[in-house]
Each structure stands twice: as C-alpha cells, then as structure tokens.
Amino acid sequence: MPDARSTPVTAAILVIGDEILSGRTKDKNxxxxAEYLTSSGIDLREVRVVPDVAEEIVAAVNALRARYTYLFTTGGIGPTHDDITADCVAQALGVGIDVDPRARAMLLERIKEADLNEARLRMARIPFGAELIENAVSKAPGFMIENVIVMAGVPAIMQSMLDAVAPRLRTGARVTAETIEAGNLPEGGYASDLALVAKAHPGVSIGSYPSMTPAGFRNQIVVRGRDGEAVAAARAAVEALVARLHAARG
Structure with a gap:
C-alpha cells in the first residue's frame, strides 16, 4: 500500500478584500x-485576490476548493456590511448560515451581552456543518467546512487561527531546501548548464534567485525536494557547476 505521505497535499490561498486590491492595505498573510504550509509538508500551489463581490468570491471558492486539498481564505469575516465571506462560502457549498450558539458563546468571552449588537453578531454567523476555529486574540472564530478554511485578515488573528486549525490538517512529507551561493556569477552565464543539471535530476526543483546586497550583486541557486538523497545529488551537481564557472573566470 502506498504511503499516504507520498501523495502531495496541496493548497491555495484566497485573499478577499477591496482594500488589498486598492493598495490601501498591504497583505502580510x-x-x-506559505512558509507555514511548506514547513508542514503542504504545497501552496496558487494565490488569488478577489474584491468584496459575492459572485467573484463564490466562483473563486468553488474553483479552488475543487482543485486543491485545502483552500485557505483570509479577510471578510468582521462585523461590517462588506464582510461577506461567511455568506459566500455558505453559498458556494450550498448550505445555510445563521448565528452559531458556539460562536456566540465565544464572543461573550470578550463582549458583554448588552454590547452584543447586530453588527457584532455577524461575526458569529457560521455556515451549517462547519467546525469552529479558535481565535485566541479577539475570540471571534474562523471556521472550517469541508476543505475550506476561513480565517481573519488581521495578521495576528490569522496567525492564531492557523495555529488552531493546523492539527486538523493532513500533511505530507516535508520539502528539503539547499542553497548554493553562486556569488557574482551572472544568471546568463550558467542558465544553459543549470537547465542540464535540472534535466538530469528530475526529482527535484532547481531555481536561481538574483539579489542586490550591501556587498553588491549575488546569485543563489536553490535545490528543493522531498527525497533527501536526490536533493543531495542535485546539490553536488550544482556546486560542481558553480566551482567550474568560478575557476574559468579566474
């Protein structure tokens, strides 16, 4: 029987909010x-950003949840009129939605009963059949329904929710990443040879990443894969290539 961990676990992120698309809010999630999922052995394959438009949110949720193991959404679960993510997820999955007694009780841990007005109760509206995701920061919960994980857009709250939901997720084998310093070798000088190395090591991913540092221009080549031996072999080949090119330059 094949090891379940050998089957890739994939994910997408759906960022919801006009403020992201307008540039008013800079996404930090x-x-x-991505880093959190990578460390858990979950491959992030796609990221989309959509406005606070119900039709677009519903369409994106349905497209992404069908394509990947998990869909993570951020934004649009607050108390204002444009916080429509919960309703859109309910619509996408064809279920009802209403104030959830469990979510209401969570809100009351932070808000007095007398202050639990209609706007705040919007944060307790949960699609039928969803599991709640705890929010240690402000108590208003996120939720998980089928493979859709709905979280807040505020980074500290989102991070708290991600920690809370992570134990429920299926994970895969973790990716090993090895970085080879190419120094000031220009990408154009090794691109063809690097392509040959990549072709000879199909079980890994090899990428080249230029950057500017205080010391000047530099390139790094990164080898990634789930098979440690394959990563080590590819790394050795890249290191040999880099050493040969540096030697040729004198």
Whole structure:
C-alpha cells in the first residue's frame, strides 16, 4: 500500500478584500501562510485576490476548493456590511448560515451581552456543518467546512487561527531546501548548464534567485525536494557547476 505521505497535499490561498486590491492595505498573510504550509509538508500551489463581490468570491471558492486539498481564505469575516465571506462560502457549498450558539458563546468571552449588537453578531454567523476555529486574540472564530478554511485578515488573528486549525490538517512529507551561493556569477552565464543539471535530476526543483546586497550583486541557486538523497545529488551537481564557472573566470 502506498504511503499516504507520498501523495502531495496541496493548497491555495484566497485573499478577499477591496482594500488589498486598492493598495490601501498591504497583505502580510500570504508569505506567512506559505512558509507555514511548506514547513508542514503542504504545497501552496496558487494565490488569488478577489474584491468584496459575492459572485467573484463564490466562483473563486468553488474553483479552488475543487482543485486543491485545502483552500485557505483570509479577510471578510468582521462585523461590517462588506464582510461577506461567511455568506459566500455558505453559498458556494450550498448550505445555510445563521448565528452559531458556539460562536456566540465565544464572543461573550470578550463582549458583554448588552454590547452584543447586530453588527457584532455577524461575526458569529457560521455556515451549517462547519467546525469552529479558535481565535485566541479577539475570540471571534474562523471556521472550517469541508476543505475550506476561513480565517481573519488581521495578521495576528490569522496567525492564531492557523495555529488552531493546523492539527486538523493532513500533511505530507516535508520539502528539503539547499542553497548554493553562486556569488557574482551572472544568471546568463550558467542558465544553459543549470537547465542540464535540472534535466538530469528530475526529482527535484532547481531555481536561481538574483539579489542586490550591501556587498553588491549575488546569485543563489536553490535545490528543493522531498527525497533527501536526490536533493543531495542535485546539490553536488550544482556546486560542481558553480566551482567550474568560478575557476574559468579566474
């Protein structure tokens, strides 16, 4: 029987909010979630950003949840009129939605009963059949329904929710990444040879990443894979290539 961990576990992120698309709010969640998932053996395959438009949210949810093991959404679960993510997820999955007694009780841990007005109760509206995701920061919960994980857009709250939901997720074998310093070798000088190395090591991913540092221009080549021996072999080949090119330059 094949090892379940050998089957890739994949994910997408759906960022919801006009404020992201307008540039008013700078997203801080994508990179955090990507790193978090990578360390858990979950491959992030796609990221989309959509406005606060119900039709677009529903269409994106349905497209992404069908394509990947998990869909993570951020944004649109607050108390204002444009926080429509929960309703859109319910619509996408064809279920009802209403104030959830469990979510209401969570809100009351932070808000007095007298202050639990209609706007705040919007944060307790949960699609039928969803599991709640705890929010240690402000108590208003996220939720998980089928393979859709709905989280807040505020980074600290999102991070708290991600920690809470992570134990429920299926994970795969973790990716090993090895970085080879290419120094000031220009990409154009090794691109063809690097392509040959990549072709000879199909079980790994090899990427080249230029950057500017205080010391000047540099390139790094990164080898990634789930098979440690394959990664080590590819790394050795890249290191040999880099050493040969540096030697040729004198």
């Amino acid at each position: 994508i990179g955090y979630i």
